[in-house]
Amino acid sequence: MPPQHAIEACAARRDTPGKVIIRSIKETAGGVSYQAQDNGCGMDEQTRAKAFRRFFSTKGRKGTGLGLMITRKIVYEHGGWIDFKSQKNKGTTFTIRLPRLKEAQSELKTVR
Ligand SMILES: Nc1ncnc2c1ncn2[C@@H]1O[C@H](COP(=O)(O)OP(=O)(O)O)[C@@H](O)[C@H]1O
Ligand SMILES: [Mg+2]
Numbered sequence: 001m002p003p004q005h006a007i008e009a010c011a012a013r014r015d016t017p018g019k020v021i022i023r024s025i026k027e028t029a030g031g032v033s034y035q036a037q038d039n040g041c042g043m044d045e046q047t048r049a050k051a052f053r054r055f056f057s058t059k060g061r062k063g064t065g066l067g068l069m070i071t072r073k074i075v076y077e078h079g080g081w082i083d084f085k086s087q088k089n090k091g092t093t094f095t096i097r098l099p100r101l102k103e104a105q106s107e108l109k110t111v112r
Contacts, residue, residue: 005067008059009040009092030100031080039091048086071096 003022010018016039023035043051050056052072057063075082079099086092 003036005094006036006038006040006092009038009042012041013039013089027097032098032100034096034098035093037091037093042088042090042092043086044088048084051084 003020006020007018010020019039021035021037023033023037025033025035027033047058052068053065054069055065057065072082075096075098078101081097082094084092084094
């Protein structure tokens with residue numbers, strides 16, 4: 001999950017104190033965006049291109065390469081969207097956007 005990655009990415013970068021910012025943004029259209037920003041090790045171009053691939057990991061035996069693949073699958077199944085911006089030795093920001101579910105909306109109406 002992105003917050004765990006953010007913490008790991010900071011631990012992997014030793015030249016600066018780690019900082020992780022989590023944001024959730026309620027959108028006017030009814031959806032919600034969620035961001036995890038870190039100033040950790042960041043990703044080079046090759047890593048960025050492969051980050052969501054199954055079994056791709058730069059963490060050696062500590063990695064499974066499944067986290068982002070599964071996260072993206074879950075987000076897509078909820079009709080959402082996930083992306084990131086990352087620069088080597090600068091940091092990474094993941095954004096997940098989830099739409100408000102129609103079912104949830106009609107349930108709310110019933111309660112009211
Ligand atoms: N916040 C981040 N900062 C730097 N690299 C990241 C970050 N999140 C993901 N990555 C890169 O994406 C790869 C794939 O992530 P993931 O699918 O969760 O596998 P794992 O965490 O098991 O390595 C990681 O190995 C790492 O190289
Ligand atoms: Mg992971």
